[in-house]
Amino acid sequence: MEEISNLFHGFAVVLQPFNLLVMLFGIVLGVVIGVLPGLGGANGVAILLPLTFSMSPTSAIIMLSCIYWGALFGGAITSVLFNIPGEPWSVATTFDGHPMAQQGRAGEALTAAFTSSFVGALFAVVVITLVAPLVALFALQFGPPEKFAVFFLAFCSFIGMGREPPFKTVASMMIGFALAAVGLDSVTGQLRLTFGFTELLNGFDFLIAVIGLFGIGEILLTMEEGLSFKGRAAGINPKVVLQTWAELPRYWITSLRSCLIGCWMGISPAGATPASFMSYGIAKRTSRRGDNFGNGEIEGVIAPETAAHAAGTSALLPMLSLGVPGSPTAAVLLGGLLIWGLQPGPLLFIEQKEFVWGLIASMYLGNLVGLVVVLTCVPLFAAILRIPFSIIAPIILVFCAIGAYSVHNSTFDVIMMLVFGVIGYVMKKSNYPLAPMVLAIVLGDRAEEAFRQSLLGSQGSVAVFWSNGLVGSIMALGLIALFWPLINDGWIRLRARSPRRVL
Amino acid sequence: MARDSSMSDVSQGRGPGQRAVEIGVGVFTALFGAIVVVGGLQAGIGWGAEGPRPGFFPFYIGLLIIASSAVNLLQIRLTDRWRRFAEWRQLRQVLQVLVPTAIYVVAIPYVGIYLVSAALIAVFMVWLGKYRWSLTAAISIGVTIAIYLMFEKFFLVPLPKGPLEELLYL
Numbered sequence: 001m002e003e004i005s006n007l008f009h010g011f012a013v014v015l016q017p018f019n020l021l022v023m024l025f026g027i028v029l030g031v032v033i034g035v036l037p038g039l040g041g042a043n044g045v046a047i048l049l050p051l052t053f054s055m056s057p058t059s060a061i062i063m064l065s066c067i068y069w070g071a072l073f074g075g076a077i078t079s080v081l082f083n084i085p086g087e088p089w090s091v092a093t094t095f096d097g098h099p100m101a102q103q104g105r106a107g108e109a110l111t112a113a114f115t116s117s118f119v120g121a122l123f124a125v126v127v128i129t130l131v132a133p134l135v136a137l138f139a140l141q142f143g144p145p146e147k148f149a150v151f152f153l154a155f156c157s158f159i160g161m162g163r164e165p166p167f168k169t170v171a172s173m174m175i176g177f178a179l180a181a182v183g184l185d186s187v188t189g190q191l192r193l194t195f196g197f198t199e200l201l202n203g204f205d206f207l208i209a210v211i212g213l214f215g216i217g218e219i220l221l222t223m224e225e226g227l228s229f230k231g232r233a234a235g236i237n238p239k240v241v242l243q244t245w246a247e248l249p250r251y252w253i254t255s256l257r258s259c260l261i262g263c264w265m266g267i268s269p270a271g272a273t274p275a276s277f278m279s280y281g282i283a284k285r286t287s288r289r290g291d292n293f294g295n296g297e298i299e300g301v302i303a304p305e306t307a308a309h310a311a312g313t314s315a316l317l318p319m320l321s322l323g324v325p326g327s328p329t330a331a332v333l334l335g336g337l338l339i340w341g342l343q344p345g346p347l348l349f350i351e352q353k354e355f356v357w358g359l360i361a362s363m364y365l366g367n368l369v370g371l372v373v374v375l376t377c378v379p380l381f382a383a384i385l386r387i388p389f390s391i392i393a394p395i396i397l398v399f400c401a402i403g404a405y406s407v408h409n410s411t412f413d414v415i416m417m418l419v420f421g422v423i424g425y426v427m428k429k430s431n432y433p434l435a436p437m438v439l440a441i442v443l444g445d446r447a448e449e450a451f452r453q454s455l456l457g458s459q460g461s462v463a464v465f466w467s468n469g470l471v472g473s474i475m476a477l478g479l480i481a482l483f484w485p486l487i488n489d490g491w492i493r494l495r496a497r498s499p500r501r502v503l
Numbered sequence: 504m505a506r507d508s509s510m511s512d513v514s515q516g517r518g519p520g521q522r523a524v525e526i527g528v529g530v531f532t533a534l535f536g537a538i539v540v541v542g543g544l545q546a547g548i549g550w551g552a553e554g555p556r557p558g559f560f561p562f563y564i565g566l567l568i569i570a571s572s573a574v575n576l577l578q579i580r581l582t583d584r585w586r587r588f589a590e591w592r593q594l595r596q597v598l599q600v601l602v603p604t605a606i607y608v609v610a611i612p613y614v615g616i617y618l619v620s621a622a623l624i625a626v627f628m629v630w631l632g633k634y635r636w637s638l639t640a641a642i643s644i645g646v647t648i649a650i651y652l653m654f655e656k657f658f659l660v661p662l663p664k665g666p667l668e669e670l671l672y673l
Contacts, residue, residue, distance in 0.1 A: 051658040165578065171532050171571040177564045178539040185546070185557035192557045193542035216604070223600045224593040390632030394624040395646055397604055402616065402650065406660050411612040418608050422601070429588060430521075430528050448560045456554030 003133055010357030014365055019062050022055075023362060026063040027370045030070015035078055035381050039396055040088075041071040041312070042328035042438070043214035046207045047403030049336055057340040058355050062362040064336055065316070068329050069121065069366050072272075072312050073374045074381065076113035076305060080106060081382055089272035089308040092280040096293060096300030103296050107240035110378055115248060116255060116302040118371045120309035123259040124266065125363040128317045132360075135321040136346035144453035145464050149474035151447040152465075153481065154324050155436070157268045160484035164433040172427065176437035179204040180444025187452055199412050206441035207407045209420050210332055213434045215400040216421025219393055221428060236378050244298075251302050254283050258303045262310025266326050267318055268481070272311040279307030313363065320356060321346060324443065328435045331442040516590035522579055524588040529576040536568030599631060615665025621647040 013019065033044035045064050052060035075090035080097035093113060100109035142150070159169045182193040183203030194200040248255075258279040265275035283303035284293040293300045315326030316333070323344035325331040337344045348356050374381070404417035424434060458464035466472045480487065543562030550556065589597075603626050610619045624643035628634040654660045 050660050051654075054659045165575070167571045167574040167578065171568060171575060174564050174568045174571065175532065175535060178535070178561060178568065181539075181561045181564065188551075188553050188557050190546060190557045192546035193539065193561060195538075195542065220597050220600060223596050224589055388632055390627050390634075391624070391642060393600065394627040397600075397607070398616075398620040398623060398646070398650070401608060401611065401620075402654065402662060405611070405616065405663060406654075409661070409663075411608075411663060414608045414611055418604060421604075425597070426524070426528060430525050432528070451560065452554050460550060460555075 010361030013358035014361045022063040026066030027070040030067035031074040034071035034074020046210040050406035058358040066366045092276040092304035099296035107236040111244040116306040117309040120306035121313045121367040124310045124313035132321045136349040139346040148450035153478040156478040156482035158436045160481045173436035176440025177444045212417040212420025213424035217424025220425040258306035262307035263314045266311030266314035272308040275311035276304035276308040280304040518587045518590040521586040533572035539565030
């Protein structure tokens with residue numbers, strides 16, 4: 001039980017006053033980010049990443065991950081009260097959360113949402129505590145072919161599991177890889193794809209891409225709608241909280257199932273958004289009151305919120321143990337590791353024990369603090385949404401610009417951010433997914449390095465990716481994920497053909 | 504039916520079609536792919552002393568971009584012919600944000616971030632929000648000072664400064 005003692009050591013790190021302060025600051029900031037349109041987990045963390053340059057890596061990751069938890073919580077507030085999902089993963093929460101608020105049960109809906117978020121996150125953190133060290137230990141034996149196979153699996157799942165048209169996902173992802181390749185080649189040090197522009201020497205930083213694609217792009221989308229917020233009043237008092245808590249255990253099966261769905265979808269990089277939809281769909285199908293879903297059923301709030309948080313949290317498992325982030329926000333955190341001078345990957349668990357276990361301990365504590373903060377301060381956060389968009393939009397733009405500038409102290413990056421913003425707007429409107437592009441920009445260099453080293457080792461034979469059982473099975477899993485829609489279709493067709501199914 | 508569609512046309516307003524924009528996006532990604540292929544060829548795609556040469560990976564990535572763009576272009580006929588990308592009215596609202604922001608990012612290196620940030624907030628509030636000058640001034644200057652304190656003083660992150668800040672010895 002070395003993990004337990006490590007975890008306690010982690011708690012000791014987190015409980016240092018400075019780290020607690022940073023944690024609270026991160027949570028509150030995160031909720032604000034989650035509430036505001038145009039600022040989400042990924043670009044919120046990206047914008048605030050420069051704030052951590054002067055901190056120790058442990059404090060920095062605690063603050064950033066707490067911003068992430070806060071953003072996950074904040075998304076629920078806008079969904080329930082305003083019917084505006086602050087985050088894509090809280091879209092499913094609006095289906096039943098907002099009708100509940102319209103019936104005057106906002107407090108109940110919010111309590112259910114926050115509590116199930118907490119439960120989902122807690123479940124995922126326990127999974128991380130138990131599983132991540134084992135995965136890391138296992139991954140230590142990986143050579144370049146296995147590393148490439150893991151990247152391959154991650155990217156194939158995006159194509160096969162995503163809700164966007166697969167070839168649009170491929171296009172978006174490959175453009176990300178191409179952008180990652182610009183500048184110095186990490187293996188030989190040779191310049192490539194710069195076409196003589198000195199600005200391109202350092203390539204494209206994914207933080208700039210994240211801030212532009214998600215931040216600016218989202219603002220432009222919001223502007224198109226010409227949003228005026230009309231919300232329901234939020235009142236949470238201790239009595240409602242206790243009553244709702246007393247009711248929640250009745251839905252433990254839904255909770256548990258949503259936790260499992262969330263963890264699975266979070267670890268495979270499908271992410272929180274599909275997890276919340278899938279969990280909502282299954283709950284609707286299996287619940288006895290399924291017909292009433294959409295009219296303000298508390299179970300319809302529990303299911304997506306639990307799954308979204310479980311997914312959002314467990315996305316950090318592959319990020320920590322393999323160095324492969326499961327979501328754009330995890331990708332930004334991974335980018336943070338590189339900036340703070342840590343090498344992501346399984347070695348973290350051996351060389352940076354304090355960092356890893358500090359982070360894991362902060363997940364436990366951060367989610368608890370987050371729950372208390374959101375339960376007590378909902379009216380405050382809801383008030384932020386009443387600030388008119390013509391005031392909040394330029395402030396968000398200014399913060400995006402500051403975030404983009406301070407990554408490399410470069411004003412060229414700020415211009416690139418705006419370019420990425422326009423690209424993000426058009427891509428979003430044309431149904432191209434943004435997450436694969438961001439992940440490809442983050443992982444491009446490392447995936448390419450693993451690929452080239454594998455080929456170097458095998459003298460150019462691609463067969464190296466099937467050379468042993470381990471790498472072969474990871475590659476096979478990748479191919480299954482890639483062709484999943486076809487496999488699934490074929491399976492349904494086969495079943496439809498069998499006579500017993502004909503009713 | 505015809506009447507229905509004309510009715511909805513009026514209520515939806517005019518704007519560029521979804522298909523037209525998607526064709527544009529597809530052509531753009533294909534061109535981007537071609538540039539990447541050329542860049543890959545320039546860097547060398549063969550086998551060198553250190554394994555595959557630097558252009559090897561981008562070259563094939565570029566080919567994949569071109570191939571997937573081609574499929575996307577072919578699949579455009581699956582989208583509804585009459586779907587609008589956005590209404591002109593909506594695009595005008597987008598431009599109302601985009602144009603001031605473009606001026607903003609270009610001005611940062613010359614004027615410093617603080618002055619243009621205050622100006623950007625003020626422009627939005629007066630032009631789009633129709634607020635009074637007094638409130639506008641209070642918020643735009645207040646936010647800028649708060650940013651200064653938060654980044655430069657608390658988190659020690661230096662931000663770009665211009666002539667005004669030099670005058671104030673900040």
